[in-house]
Amino acid sequence: MFKYGISCSLEPQPVRQPVIIRGEIEHVADQVKKAGYDAIELFIRNPEQYDPERLNKAAANEGLEFCAISTGMEFTRNGLCLIHDDAEQRAKAVARLKAHIDLGAQIGSPVVVGIMRGSIPDFDREEQYLGYYREGLGQLCDYAKEKGVKIYVESIMRYINNYLNSVPETAQFLRDMKKDNLFLHIDTHSMAIEDWNEYETVKNAADITGYVHFSDNNRGYPGAGGVDFKPIMRALYDTGYNGYISTECTPYPTEFECAKRGLDYMKALETIVSIEAAPMMG
Ligand SMILES: [Mn+2]
Structure with missing residues (x-):
């Protein structure tokens, strides 16, 4: 029933970075397949x-799609933040995300806006920073809509960003934005x-x-730590979720073994919840 994706990087990363398959796109596509x-x-x-034609060719050769472009390195390595005090810096963050949206349009991929929302430095001015965030995000949604691209905003735990941490809080914020491509x-790690x-x-x-x-919870593949994935999988199953489930983990014990074990675990759980959902005599 579910479609599965996996986080991959096309540039070198520290081993501890939660991204699984690393390397040139052709190698990535081969391993993912x-x-x-x-x-x-x-x-x-x-x-x-990146050359979108090369990306598309590599994916198509293996019968794969692109399920998301995730943009966290624009914050962690390039320092771009959507709620920066300096308007010019905020504009730079928006412009960079528009470039990701352009690429997304060319490779048929949604774009994730995650940790680029930064952390609010002064909660006495919370409304001002939320205003910056809404303004930037709104511009991005409008830009992406013209190009047929979806925007995903991740709920992220407090040790990374200090607002929009829980699922209900983030969900309500996004509903209130009233953008139909958002x-x-x-x-689950943040959950x-x-x-x-x-x-x-x-x-x-x-x-x-x-x-x-x-x-x-330890950023390992699903099943490597203490998260109870079954109720999460069951809720996705019961609500007819039709998006991707993607693994975002540190590549232990090896990139490929991490990828394999994570997928085996998720598919086993999918099987379990689908059997449990069926009426016994049916
Ligand atoms: Mn994540």
Whole structure:
């Protein structure tokens, strides 16, 4: 029933970075296909450096799609932030994300806006910073809509960003934006810190959920840590979720083994929840 993606990087990363397959796009596509996934999530920065034709060719050769472009390195490595105090810096962050949207349009991929929202430096001025964020995000949604691209905003735990942490908080913020190409991106690693009652949490956000990261509490592949993925999988199943489930994990014990074990675990859970959902005598 579900489609599965996997986080991949086209530039060198520290081993501890939660991204699984690394290397040139042809190598990435080969490994992703061999591990059994349906799609590649691209963890990239400076999108102009990539040739969309080459990306499309590599994916098509393996029968894969691109399920998302994730943009966290624009914050962590390039320092671009959507709520920067300096208007010029905010404009730069928006412009860079528009370049990701351009690439997304060319390779048929949504774009994730995650940690580029930064952290609010002074909660006495919370409304001002939320205003910056709404303004930038709104511009991006309008730009992306013209190009037929979806925007995913990830709920991220407090140790990374200090607002839009829990699933219900982020879901409501996005509903209030009233943009029809803007969707919630759930991350199970962040849920482990921010949310409780996983089944209800995921079910209640189903109206706005477009993308899901599966990652264990220790950032290992699903099944490597303590997250109870079954109620999350069950909620996605019961609500007829039709987006991608993508793994975003540190590549232990090896890139390929991490990819394989994560997918085996997720597919096994999908099988379990689908059997449990069927009437016994049916
Ligand atoms: Mn994530």
